Amino acid sequence: MTKAVIFGNSASGKSTLAQRMSTDAGLAHLDLDTLAWQATTPPQRKxxxxxxxxxxxxxxxxxxxxxxxxxxxxxxLAAPFAEELIFLDLSVDACVAHAHARPWESHKYASKDAQDANLEMLLGWIKDYPNRNDSCSRVAHLELFEVFAGKKTQVTTPTDALLQAVSDN
Incomplete structure (x- = not known):
């Protein structure tokens, strides 16, 4: 049985790892982006x-x-149901590189051009990760990781993330 939560900075590889785990182990997959936001302009959190x-x-x-x-x-909110937390704690530079190489996320953007138009904002968001104090900050992620009592893995390189997904499932 697998009940895992993956978190980290934007473009750290969360979706890639979750999709791989979902495909390889037949897990249901929930991307929190799909339920975090109201369908308003400008977007607002639910x-x-x-x-x-x-x-x-x-x-x-x-x-x-x-x-x-x-x-x-x-x-x-999800952690009490989880058996495992995976914290993708990659460097800002690695996340920036991932953002530049990111394929089109059709569930988030109407087109690759629309996604690319948002890239500069995303890069700023990624670079500010270690300095923010909001719910999407590194400090908030570290706090979650530290208090979780179940199995937990802190991944610091992209290679570790992929190896972890393959070896555990």
Whole structure:
């Protein structure tokens, strides 16, 4: 049985690792981006109680699953259901390189051009990760990781992330 939560900076490889685990081990996959935001312009976060209901429904309706995202407040809601946390704690430089190489995320953007138009904002967000104090910051991720009592893995290189996914599942 696998119940894993993957978190880290934007472009750290969360989606790639979760998709690989989902495919290789037949896990249901939840990308927290899909439930964190209201469909408004400009986008606004959903109330935590709404996201909490969706996370609980997902974890209870699947025997084996992987959840991934950068939102410490949402990860904290999923963690009590999880057996394992995987913290993709890559360098900012590695995340920037991943952002430049990122394929089109059709579930987030209408086109690759629309995604690329957002790249400069994303790069700024990635670079600010160690300095922020919000729910998507490194400090928030470290706090989650430190208090989790189950199996936990802190990955510091992209190669480690891929090897971890393959070896554990």
């Amino acid at each position: 109330p935590l109680r709404e996201s909490s209901v969706e996370i609980a429904a997902f974890t209870q309706s699947h025997k084996d699953w992987v959840i991934e995202g950068c939102y410490a407040d949402l990860i904290a």
